[in-house]
Amino acid sequence: xxxxxxxxxxxxxxxxxxxxxxxxxxxxxxxxxxxxxxxxxxxxxxxxxxxxxxxxxxxxxxxxxxxxxxxxxxxxxxxxxxxxxxxxxxxxxxxxxxxxxxxxxxxxxxxxxxxxxxxxxxxxxxxxxxxxxxxxxxxxxxxxxxxxxxxxxxxxxxxxxxxxxxxxxxxxxxxxxxxxxxxxxxxxxxxxxxxxxxxxxxxxxxxxxxxxxxxxxxxxxxxxxxxxxxxxxxxxxxxxxxxxxxxxxxxxxxxxxxxxxxxxxxxxxxxxxxxxxxxxxxxxxxxxxxxxxxxxxxxxxxxxxx
Ligand SMILES: NC(=[NH2+])NCCC[C@H](N)C(=O)O
Ligand SMILES: [Mn+2]
Ligand SMILES: [Mn+2]
Numbered sequence: 001x002x003x004x005x006x007x008x009x010x011x012x013x014x015x016x017x018x019x020x021x022x023x024x025x026x027x028x029x030x031x032x033x034x035x036x037x038x039x040x041x042x043x044x045x046x047x048x049x050x051x052x053x054x055x056x057x058x059x060x061x062x063x064x065x066x067x068x069x070x071x072x073x074x075x076x077x078x079x080x081x082x083x084x085x086x087x088x089x090x091x092x093x094x095x096x097x098x099x100x101x102x103x104x105x106x107x108x109x110x111x112x113x114x115x116x117x118x119x120x121x122x123x124x125x126x127x128x129x130x131x132x133x134x135x136x137x138x139x140x141x142x143x144x145x146x147x148x149x150x151x152x153x154x155x156x157x158x159x160x161x162x163x164x165x166x167x168x169x170x171x172x173x174x175x176x177x178x179x180x181x182x183x184x185x186x187x188x189x190x191x192x193x194x195x196x197x198x199x200x201x202x203x204x205x206x207x208x209x210x211x212x213x214x215x216x217x218x219x220x221x222x223x224x225x226x227x228x229x230x231x232x233x234x235x236x237x238x239x240x241x242x243x244x245x246x247x248x249x250x251x252x253x254x255x256x257x258x259x260x261x262x263x264x265x266x267x268x269x270x271x272x273x274x275x276x277x278x279x280x281x282x283x284x285x286x287x288x289x290x291x292x293x294x295x296x297x298x299x300x301x302x303x304x305x306x
Pocket of ligand 1: 104128130139140180231243
């Protein structure tokens with residue numbers, strides 16, 4: 001499926017503890033993303049980076065969301081709203097929104113925007129479940145909460161900029177989970193989401209797991225969002241991430257997964273939006289994680305070996 005892709009940069013790092021993930025948007029561009037997408041038969045227009053508020057310049061009197069222990073929620077709200085508006089405008093133009101992070105909190109805006117006028121499924125390629133609420137989060141970092149936010153869990157139910165009612169739990173599939181906080185584990189178990197862990201990939205192989213994930217996300221929805229957190233891969237392949245976890249997918253498994261997404265898209269036009277997050281150039285080695293992010297994204301948009 002050849003697409004008119006609009007790149008939307010969200011150089012956000014307020015959702016994570018390790019600074020530097022805001023430079024991920026430049027690093028992924030520098031790694032040749034736009035050219036790789038065009039080589040794969042798409043057109044690509046870069047809309048540039050959204051302006052990120054400076055926390056130092058906060059108006060102390062301005063109203064802010066109450067936050068539990070969620071850090072920088074005011075900045076997250078600002079960025080989420082901008083991302084959602086930009087995603088929605090891109091879809092209205094008939095183009096495909098590809099959002100570059102930034103930390104994973106930007107997925108709140110990606111999904112909220114993509115689900116404004118559609119029932120949206122999602123595949124979450126990640127080591128982490130990102131389902132903490134401000135009440136359960138051990139860190140207070142919003143990059144560990146985006147799914148709770150769009151599902152309107154906990155205090156997110158009151159935030160219209162976060163809660164996306166057209167995203168239903170039963171249409172979300174995790175692929176590659178291996179690091180879940182204690183309270184979060186209960187949330188995942190009790191949810192209607194489908195969770196494929198690394199153990200499932202070991203047992204059944206990546207192809208079978210991704211095919212099942214595609215079924216979950218496409219059944220009864222108008223399209224799917226793909227969220228690619230680079231810490232999904234093993235840190236040996238993707239060292240430039242803030243929360244690395246051993247035992248992730250290999251380089252080939254990752255390509256194979258995204259090739260499957262693109263094959264299914266070619267057949268059934270399933271893809272609606274995608275984000276690529278958590279590339280941290282400060283922690284990277286010679287930009288290799290950003291290069292991997294660009295390559296994997298090209299695989300999702302039709303790049304093939306032959
Ligand atoms: N998108 C990410 N890298 N998320 C990591 C989350 C880590 C941990 N579960 C937390 O809530 O803080
Ligand atoms: Mn994540
Ligand atoms: Mn992660």
